[in-house]
Amino acid sequence: MFVVQDLFAIGLGFDIAGAFLLALGLLVSSREIARRSAIYPGFNSSLMVSYARDRVDGAIGLVALVVGFILQAVGYALTFGGVGGIDTNGGFRRGAAALTLSALGAAFVLLAWKLIRQPLVNRTLVGVAHLNYEVDPMERNDKPYPGVLSLSREPSLGGPARGMSPTEMRALLDLPVMLSTERTVLAE
Numbered sequence: 001m002f003v004v005q006d007l008f009a010i011g012l013g014f015d016i017a018g019a020f021l022l023a024l025g026l027l028v029s030s031r032e033i034a035r036r037s038a039i040y041p042g043f044n045s046s047l048m049v050s051y052a053r054d055r056v057d058g059a060i061g062l063v064a065l066v067v068g069f070i071l072q073a074v075g076y077a078l079t080f081g082g083v084g085g086i087d088t089n090g091g092f093r094r095g096a097a098a099l100t101l102s103a104l105g106a107a108f109v110l111l112a113w114k115l116i117r118q119p120l121v122n123r124t125l126v127g128v129a130h131l132n133y134e135v136d137p138m139e140r141n142d143k144p145y146p147g148v149l150s151l152s153r154e155p156s157l158g159g160p161a162r163g164m165s166p167t168e169m170r171a172l173l174d175l176p177v178m179l180s181t182e183r184t185v186l187a188e
Helices: 006-024 030-037 045-080 091-129 146-153 166-173
Strands: 177-179 184-186
Touching: 006 045, 006 091, 030 045, 045 091, 045 146, 091 146
Parallel strands: none
Antiparallel strands: 177 184
């Protein structure tokens, strides 16, 4: 049976998952630190993709934290307002249910993150590809820089299986797409 206090547990699960996602960009491996700090001619594609992923992870984590805090606040407000009362005769079963609800809340956030992360990273990279960062302040170009767009299809940076399809790329960029047998090529 669902009681008002279950909102606390669900909110806590959202908060835990949100904090995890916010920390992802900060708690990187030694290998990732070395890859991010390498110097390349032109631009550092690893660094660009890492920043795009960090941005997406941070945004999803922040939303999860806010939703979790709102759920907890609603639970407190309803409890203090006298709605639902306090379930005092649940004991171990009630505690197990609260832990289960917290785990389900966290699992929901992490599953949603897993499903929407790569499309959001791709969208971020498309936005970056449209910027001309050789001028100050940066200006938006009508045509994207293809070198950045190829990052969403690079196996080591997200893989073609998780990247955009040619149709999605075309719709997102509103550019003609030509198919070759090996890869997608943007027509200039």
